[in-house]
Amino acid sequence: MDKRQAILAAAFTEFAARGYAQTGVDEVAAAAGVAKATVYNHFGDKETLLREAVAASAERATAKNLAAVERLVDTGGDLRPVLEDVGLRLVQCHCDEDSWALRRLLYAEHALLPDLLEIVQVGAAERVQRALADRLARLALAGRLRLTDPDAAVEQLTALLTGPLEARARWGTRRLPSKEMREVAAAAVDTFLHVYGA
């Protein structure tokens, strides 16, 4: 049933906007256009609701990130534009409203859900890192990059891509113009290629 989806979506939005503790189940139900009892029918209690909402959101975010990484292929031409494209997409993923909200929730409620944080961290972030490392390794093998440790390279590339966003977007408070996103991506790729370019 798509009531379930509506509830999950509303729960995520509301929890993200006002915080888990500050949001009543009544409000989630209202936002989903559903009776409170229906929420309890589907999820049993408030904590389960949060877990499922977070898990669903993390799944969506991971998929988007992986889709961006998929585009990192050796076209035979200059690597820079390809890297910049992928970099920009990863930056956009990171700046997505839901993405900020997800990180905020995980950060915020890690006292309540230490396990969820770990699951998402390992199941989502590490999965993306691994996929990206695979691609870099492949490019290195083809002689397009000069690196020995793909994991170290990925670590720095993602740091260069996402690090500057924290400050610029004020931890998700400020909406980042796409011009700035392109700047960050370009600067990151430039530095990356300085060090790892063939």
Added chain:
Amino acid sequence: MDKRQAILAAAFTEFAARGYAQTGVDEVAAAAGVAKATVYNHFGDKETLLREAVAASAERATAKNLAAVERLVDTGGDLRPVLEDVGLRLVQCHCDEDSWALRRLLYAEHALLPDLLEIVQVGAAERVQRALADRLARLALAGRLRLTDPDAAVEQLTALLTGPLEARARWGTRRLPSKEMREVAAAAVDTFLHVYGA
């Protein structure tokens, strides 16, 4: 009176450990070894207590960061070890238990205190960035670095220093061995000098 300090310290610790909403004023008072009424005498209400506790913690963290930046001076010798020293200190600041707790609280309670986030962000993070940019500009002027935009350089340097920590420390969940901290600092400085070294 040092009761006040005890309350602030206890408040920060407790709020950080279990979250603002999940922590009762009673518990804070107990942890501070003080009666609940005393807490209300000093701070009026729970929200003010949180604000002051966060502000005090942010002040401490900023001071530590600035002290690290102060050490970035031109000794005349090789720049690398100096940068590595400063970098390591900044990494240590970032990995400090209280530092993680502060960021978690700000992230978590930004729904409740959007203004605090902004104040800390501007008053602390930007202050450190500016101080660091000043030092880099000075080194560039002395011909020890090759850069035109100190702000851009600082942005990337701090990204390289702190970015990898998020994943490695699992957002403050995992305690980072000092060996890893040195690795991260060294790698960051290495990449930084590749691009901006004279």
Added chain:
DNA sequence: AGAAATCTAGACTCACGAGTCTAAAAACAT
């Protein structure tokens, strides 16, 4: 259509925690 399941509105219980109050006990001041 008719039976079975699900959904709805809203009243209800109940625990918990913020903030107040009181009367006594420290701590402090001069």
Added chain:
DNA sequence: ATGTTTTTAGACTCGTGAGTCTAGATTTCT
């Protein structure tokens, strides 16, 4: 010493929100 201020323990009020329950409406399946 004595008056003043602060602190203390603990009882108390009161709002809020999680979760339950009920009786009726709506949907779904056959």
